[in-house]
Amino acid sequence: MAKAPALPRGFELPLKQRLPRIGSIDQVAVEQRAGELAKRSIKKEAKVWALELALRCCDLTTLEGQDTPGKVAAICSKAVRPDPSDPNVPSVAAVCVYPNLVPTAVDRLTGSGVKVASVATSFPSGQSPLDVKIDEVEDVVGMGADEVDMVIDRGAFLSGRYAKVFDEIVQVKEACGDAHLKVILEVAELGTYDNVRRASLLAMAAGADFIKTSTGKLPGAATLPVQLVMLEAIRDVYEETGRKVGMKPAGGIRTSKTAIQYLVQVHETLGPDWLTPDLYRIGASSLVNDILMQLRKEKTGAYQSKDYFTND
Amino acid sequence: MTEQTTDVEKRSDRSPVPSGWTYAPAPESTDIVELQDRYGLFIGGQWVPAKEHFTTVAPRDESPLAEVGQAGPEDVARAVAAAREAFADWSRLDPSQRAKYLFRIARILAERSREFAVLESLNGGKPIKESRDVDLPLASAHFFYYAGWADKLEYAFPNRRPKPVGVAGQIIPWNFPLLMLAWKIAPALAAGNTVVLKPAETTPLTALLFADVLRQAELPPGVVNIVTGDGSTGAALVDSDVDKIAFTGSTEVGKAIQRRVAGTGKKLTLELGGKAANILFDDAALDQAVEGIINGIYFNQGHVCCAGSRLFVQESIYEPAIEKLKRRMATLRVGDPLDKNTDVGAINSREQLSRIEELVQAGKDEGAEIYQPPCRLPEKGYWFAPTVFTNVAQSYRIAQEEIFGPVLSVLTFRTPEEAVDKANNTPYGLSAGVWTEKGSRILWMAQRLRAGVVWANTFNRFDPTSPFGGYKESGFGREGGLHGLEPYLTFDGAETFGG
Numbered sequence: 001m002a003k004a005p006a007l008p009r010g011f012e013l014p015l016k017q018r019l020p021r022i023g024s025i026d027q028v029a030v031e032q033r034a035g036e037l038a039k040r041s042i043k044k045e046a047k048v049w050a051l052e053l054a055l056r057c058c059d060l061t062t063l064e065g066q067d068t069p070g071k072v073a074a075i076c077s078k079a080v081r082p083d084p085s086d087p088n089v090p091s092v093a094a095v096c097v098y099p100n101l102v103p104t105a106v107d108r109l110t111g112s113g114v115k116v117a118s119v120a121t122s123f124p125s126g127q128s129p130l131d132v133k134i135d136e137v138e139d140v141v142g143m144g145a146d147e148v149d150m151v152i153d154r155g156a157f158l159s160g161r162y163a164k165v166f167d168e169i170v171q172v173k174e175a176c177g178d179a180h181l182k183v184i185l186e187v188a189e190l191g192t193y194d195n196v197r198r199a200s201l202l203a204m205a206a207g208a209d210f211i212k213t214s215t216g217k218l219p220g221a222a223t224l225p226v227q228l229v230m231l232e233a234i235r236d237v238y239e240e241t242g243r244k245v246g247m248k249p250a251g252g253i254r255t256s257k258t259a260i261q262y263l264v265q266v267h268e269t270l271g272p273d274w275l276t277p278d279l280y281r282i283g284a285s286s287l288v289n290d291i292l293m294q295l296r297k298e299k300t301g302a303y304q305s306k307d308y309f310t311n312d
Numbered sequence: 313m314t315e316q317t318t319d320v321e322k323r324s325d326r327s328p329v330p331s332g333w334t335y336a337p338a339p340e341s342t343d344i345v346e347l348q349d350r351y352g353l354f355i356g357g358q359w360v361p362a363k364e365h366f367t368t369v370a371p372r373d374e375s376p377l378a379e380v381g382q383a384g385p386e387d388v389a390r391a392v393a394a395a396r397e398a399f400a401d402w403s404r405l406d407p408s409q410r411a412k413y414l415f416r417i418a419r420i421l422a423e424r425s426r427e428f429a430v431l432e433s434l435n436g437g438k439p440i441k442e443s444r445d446v447d448l449p450l451a452s453a454h455f456f457y458y459a460g461w462a463d464k465l466e467y468a469f470p471n472r473r474p475k476p477v478g479v480a481g482q483i484i485p486w487n488f489p490l491l492m493l494a495w496k497i498a499p500a501l502a503a504g505n506t507v508v509l510k511p512a513e514t515t516p517l518t519a520l521l522f523a524d525v526l527r528q529a530e531l532p533p534g535v536v537n538i539v540t541g542d543g544s545t546g547a548a549l550v551d552s553d554v555d556k557i558a559f560t561g562s563t564e565v566g567k568a569i570q571r572r573v574a575g576t577g578k579k580l581t582l583e584l585g586g587k588a589a590n591i592l593f594d595d596a597a598l599d600q601a602v603e604g605i606i607n608g609i610y611f612n613q614g615h616v617c618c619a620g621s622r623l624f625v626q627e628s629i630y631e632p633a634i635e636k637l638k639r640r641m642a643t644l645r646v647g648d649p650l651d652k653n654t655d656v657g658a659i660n661s662r663e664q665l666s667r668i669e670e671l672v673q674a675g676k677d678e679g680a681e682i683y684q685p686p687c688r689l690p691e692k693g694y695w696f697a698p699t700v701f702t703n704v705a706q707s708y709r710i711a712q713e714e715i716f717g718p719v720l721s722v723l724t725f726r727t728p729e730e731a732v733d734k735a736n737n738t739p740y741g742l743s744a745g746v747w748t749e750k751g752s753r754i755l756w757m758a759q760r761l762r763a764g765v766v767w768a769n770t771f772n773r774f775d776p777t778s779p780f781g782g783y784k785e786s787g788f789g790r791e792g793g794l795h796g797l798e799p800y801l802t803f804d805g806a807e808t809f810g811g
Contacts, residue, residue: 023597023598024595024597024749025597025599025600026596026597026600026601026749026769028769028770029597029600029601029603029604029769029770030597030599030600032603033600033603039441039445039652040335040652040653041335041338041652041653042335042336042338043336043337043338044336045336046333046334046335046336047336049333050333053333232599239635263333267333268643272332272333275333
């Protein structure tokens with residue numbers, strides 16, 4: 001993958017002349033469009049298709065102070081075989097953990113096809129010196145993480161020091177080596193859709209493989225309009241450079257119905273190419289059981305008690 | 313993922329994801345609608361049989377839905393007489409009682425909205441998501457809004473002693489059958505008038521079902537009368553003993569009506585055609601602007617008098633704007649109006665389809681470049697793919713005439729002055745749209761655009777509180793808001809005049 005050039009003035013994007021501007025977002029209109037797309041009626045085989053895809057795209061996540069190797073081992077088992085009673089149910093895309101738990105996850109998931117993702121760069125605030133962040137990224141990659149979920153420096157972004165944000169992402173990307181880099185914008189702290197678009201373009205220009213909405217640590221994480229703004233930024237970068245950047249909404253996606261609304265938006269904004277775990281992830285923990293319940297309902301025609309699905 | 317460099321074994325690739333996501337059909341059931349085989353005329357609170365009938369069809373597959381009465385001049389005269397008789401009591405009724413009936417109608421419409429939405433899509437061809445989310449909520453909202461004015465007319469027009477006009481003859485179009493009914497009937501009744509309504513020839517069914525709402529609301533007989541038929545029925549209504557004519561439809565018919573009522577003393581309001589300019593500046597929020605342009609022209613298959621049928625793009629963003637527009641067009645889902653995922657439904661009638669085809673052919677002949685996204689149109693029924701013309705000159709017919717279909721003509725401009733000049737260079741003046749992030753420019757444009765409605769960073773937004781109507785050949789008189797009451801009132805000492 002081509003590395004984005006480090007730009008002298010920080011916030012000029014390597015886009016062609018045709019789009020010389022970052023552009024802006026109209027709040028009313030983007031919320032209206034997101035609301036309309038959320039009304040698509042997805043039924044029967046189209047629903048099963050979407051539910052299985054949502055499961056394949058899940059980054060099953062545990063990011064708690066109380067996480068232990070035991071807890072991580074449990075969610076790794078869940079990730080590989082979400083529904084032990086039905087081998088046709090696919091495994092999730094990845095397990096996402098704190099750095100200290102990467103070895104446990106690697107140990108449990110080797111050979112399974114499920115990737116290990118680790119948060120890094122002083123997650124969730126990102127308020128640490130750069131060398132500390134770089135060391136952390138190198139550590140998790142060294143321990144075998146396939147994917148790194150970094151946070152941007154919102155303090156720098158909100159005070160207009162875009163070049164600092166940009167440089168940090170470039171250096172983290174370098175430290176990642178072959179590991180995939182997901183850049184968390186923490187949209188709840190950015191305040192406006194204009195800022196979400198700016199931060200998205202900045203992260204992609206700096207080399208992000210994925211852009212991600214949230215840490216999941218704040219209320220008001222992923223929303224449909226926020227994803228739409230980010231998807232449109234991804235589309236603009238693709239149109240200008242041919243580079244396909246992935247999308248990961250995280251936080252607040254708890255039901256199958258919501259997950260399908262997110263997928264519809266991807267389908268009708270970026271097209272079918274993005275409907276794959278290589279380019280689309282959903283950061284979630286409780287979503288998986290709801291999908292399993294819906295899938296079984298589609299197969300058997302009846303909802304089953306929550307007790308038939310494992311809590312991990 | 314490329315070759316791995318760490319000493320930890322990379323986890324093997326996963327099973328491939330199945331490709332292709334096709335939305336399963338999601339049809340709204342038509343079971344909720346019960347149609348009679350044959351409808352008469354609704355006069356004086358009774359169903360009166362008509363002498364002649366015609367068949368009304370579903371534009372999605374041309375299947376017959378019901379036989380509908382063709383009212384002649386005698387039927388119309390009888391309806392006007394019934395309205396005249398009812399006027400005596402209705403106009404003297406305590407205004408708060410009139411409000412009560414209107415509130416009832418609003419509530420019943422909301423309660424029966426699914427039934428009405430399905431019938432509207434069935435008979436008119438518009439997507440169910442539009443009849444469900446736009447037509448029905450707005451129709452109900454209009455009755456709620458004007459119900460509130462019924463006992464406050466003295467405050468609406470202080471010191472002018474408003475009085476009802478009398479019997480209003482109302483002729484409505486086929487593009488928003490029930491919503492236009494609401495726009496006409498709600499203010500007329502709130503002001504104390506009685507009405508004779510003539511629904512459009514191709515879309516009479518929701519108006520006929522509305523008669524059942526009136527029964528439920530126990531509206532006194534004769535306050536609302538509904539006569540169906542073709543243009544000759546409308547002409548008979550114009551010539552009948554009414555005190556006011558309100559017409560929404562084509563400019564051609566509007567002119568004919570104005571000639572016929574000249575010198576009769578009848579009050580007149582006309583809401584006619586349009587060729588709205590949607591003006592896109594280079595600093596606009598582009599993706600949202602494209603969304604608004606799409607909504608502006610493909611909403612209701614472009615059967616909208618205020619449709620944004622001329623797009624003016626600032627030349628500096630012409631290429632990205634057109635690319636985005638075409639890509640978005642390709643995601644429009646054209647098909648069965650009753651499928652909940654349909655974005656663009658069926659053309660209302662064969663006659664309208666021919667008119668669209670004729671004008672599109674003219675556009676091609678004149679040298680404009682046509683683009684239609686690939687879409688599979690159903691074999692039966694009346695269909696036209698979403699269409700955009702680029703390289704359009706101001707002199708082409710597709711830039712001058714109202715097409716009233718899903719056809720957009722794209723022109724360019726360089727400066728705000730040029731945009732205003734070109735946008736106003738049309739016999740019409742119903743609506744316009746301005747897309748820019750600059751607030752001061754919005755106000756500058758709005759002052760100069762000769763259009764009854766100017767939308768900024770949105771399009772086709774309607775609200776009962778907001779007046780709507782045209783400049784020039786788009787008509788006169790306003791509907792909606794406080795202004796919408798005025799055509800249905802006379803004022804002490806004031807001359808009655810057209811408008």
